[in-house]
Amino acid sequence: MAPILEVKGLRKEFKGFALKNISFTLERGYIMGFIGPNGAGKSTTIKLIMNLLKRDGGEIKVFGLDNIKHEKEIKNRIGFVFDENYFYEELTVAEMKRVIAPLYKNWDDGAFNRYLKKFSLPPDKKIKELSKGMKMKFSLAVALSHNAELLIMDEPTSGLDPIIRSELLDILTSVIQDENKGVFFSTHITSDLDKIADYITFINDGRIIFSCPKDDIFEKYALVRGPKEILNAGLRQYFVGIKENRFGFEGLVKDKHQLNKMFKDGIVIDKPSLDDIMLYFTRRVQNV
Amino acid sequence: MFNLILKDILIQKKTFLFGAVYIMIIILSFQQIGSPMVPASIIALTYVMTQYACAYDDKNKADILLNSLPLGRDTVVAARYLSTFVFLAIAVVYYIVLAGIISVLRLPVRVYPVSFEDIAGCLFSSIVMTSIYFPVFFKVGYIKSRMVNFVLFYGLFFVGGMLVPELVKDKNSELAKWTTRLFSNQWDVHIIAGAFIITILFLSTSYMLSLKFYRNREF
Ligand SMILES: Nc1ncnc2c1ncn2[C@@H]1O[C@H](COP(=O)(O)OP(=O)(O)OP(=O)(O)O)[C@@H](O)[C@H]1O
Ligand SMILES: [Mg+2]
Numbered sequence: 001m002a003p004i005l006e007v008k009g010l011r012k013e014f015k016g017f018a019l020k021n022i023s024f025t026l027e028r029g030y031i032m033g034f035i036g037p038n039g040a041g042k043s044t045t046i047k048l049i050m051n052l053l054k055r056d057g058g059e060i061k062v063f064g065l066d067n068i069k070h071e072k073e074i075k076n077r078i079g080f081v082f083d084e085n086y087f088y089e090e091l092t093v094a095e096m097k098r099v100i101a102p103l104y105k106n107w108d109d110g111a112f113n114r115y116l117k118k119f120s121l122p123p124d125k126k127i128k129e130l131s132k133g134m135k136m137k138f139s140l141a142v143a144l145s146h147n148a149e150l151l152i153m154d155e156p157t158s159g160l161d162p163i164i165r166s167e168l169l170d171i172l173t174s175v176i177q178d179e180n181k182g183v184f185f186s187t188h189i190t191s192d193l194d195k196i197a198d199y200i201t202f203i204n205d206g207r208i209i210f211s212c213p214k215d216d217i218f219e220k221y222a223l224v225r226g227p228k229e230i231l232n233a234g235l236r237q238y239f240v241g242i243k244e245n246r247f248g249f250e251g252l253v254k255d256k257h258q259l260n261k262m263f264k265d266g267i268v269i270d271k272p273s274l275d276d277i278m279l280y281f282t283r284r285v286q287n288v
Numbered sequence: 289m290f291n292l293i294l295k296d297i298l299i300q301k302k303t304f305l306f307g308a309v310y311i312m313i314i315i316l317s318f319q320q321i322g323s324p325m326v327p328a329s330i331i332a333l334t335y336v337m338t339q340y341a342c343a344y345d346d347k348n349k350a351d352i353l354l355n356s357l358p359l360g361r362d363t364v365v366a367a368r369y370l371s372t373f374v375f376l377a378i379a380v381v382y383y384i385v386l387a388g389i390i391s392v393l394r395l396p397v398r399v400y401p402v403s404f405e406d407i408a409g410c411l412f413s414s415i416v417m418t419s420i421y422f423p424v425f426f427k428v429g430y431i432k433s434r435m436v437n438f439v440l441f442y443g444l445f446f447v448g449g450m451l452v453p454e455l456v457k458d459k460n461s462e463l464a465k466w467t468t469r470l471f472s473n474q475w476d477v478h479i480i481a482g483a484f485i486i487t488i489l490f491l492s493t494s495y496m497l498s499l500k501f502y503r504n505r506e507f
Contacts, residue, residue, distance in 0.1 A: 072358050
């Protein structure tokens, strides 16, 4: 079966910023986290998938279908959540639902009402009267109530308190129990990804640094600490980035197995967090 | 499509309240002028509602929502045109109800009945107005389109303001004769058919342009 989401050689140019040859693939049954610093191009990529922006080159296939040629069908099967509220603020929750629901082929009113209850959303309140977290929850309720196969979310967890955030993560995990579905979401809260992501795609300055199973990342990358004396040019070349102070260094290496063979002594190898990885990659670019 | 029109209506419940006030103001200020109060009321309310619908869409960055839903851009554009007709119908009903209330209560205010010509005239001017405005709106968005919109609206009033007194002043001028012929009840079937076809052509050209522009927009 075709991957649920496939991006190949995607390009988009803005003045002062460009997405350069973005490629990644998400198979059905998995959750992919999309990370990168502010301005790296996450929202741009998501907007290109949703055909809100026009691509300059490359290919985007959702459910194996071209995202522009089969736009309407694809959108029927996608649940989306954006980082800002894009619903009509003047409408109530119930009115907004009334406008949106009939547009979806597979709208499930029962599911929607269950989510309203679960998220304690008052149907008669105007959307502008909802708190930021409640707006996000409304957005989620809509995204989850039409049997979407693919959920595309731009920072869905931002603005949510820890309790709701963990509830959301549970919901996403249960969505994925259906092996036909997939979730693609960007976030700055990497601990969310530690909990639920199967794949991580890391974008920096419009380029994909890596897109691979989460476990592979921790299998390969390592945080290395050691005394200053042993940090010579031979060792340096293995590092993505190094932080030095008077006493020693700490840095990120891409392949810890390579390193293990050569420099067993004097160094401490740790498991990096996703934040560490992002930090070192971003800093390297800044130093260049 | 119906949902988008419903949205345009739901979103401006307030305008519905003020609608009655707008029409009242026009009726009162047209006391000396007379029957043009009918098209003036209807066109003004249609115009205001159309503007509000566009403004609310802009304020809510609706393009992002609408284009993420399973909706073609052609539907979004077509709904915008169709809601104008719905607003026009609402405006006609509003005027009839208000004028009705005024006559029933025998208030010391003159009102005029809505004629078929009024409706045809309103339809024609609304189509002209929106056919010029919407392509600009879909090309550059609401904020930037306001300039055009300003020129259109005041242009209409300005031209109207120049022509009407001219017509009233000299009943034998060429313009007056031409207008009388145009608005006399003995409308030639050919003229009506011609006007109809021209209007439809105008409208569909405008729609095609709007769609072309909207398809190229990024959000
Ligand atoms: N419509 C646009 N026109 C011009 N430049 C744009 C446009 N949209 C985004 N950009 C630029 O593209 C770059 C990437 O922006 P994008 O919103 O994709 O970043 P992001 O990864 O989502 O960041 P954040 O984490 O802050 O949400 C930025 O430099 C931004 O200024
Ligand atoms: Mg973003």
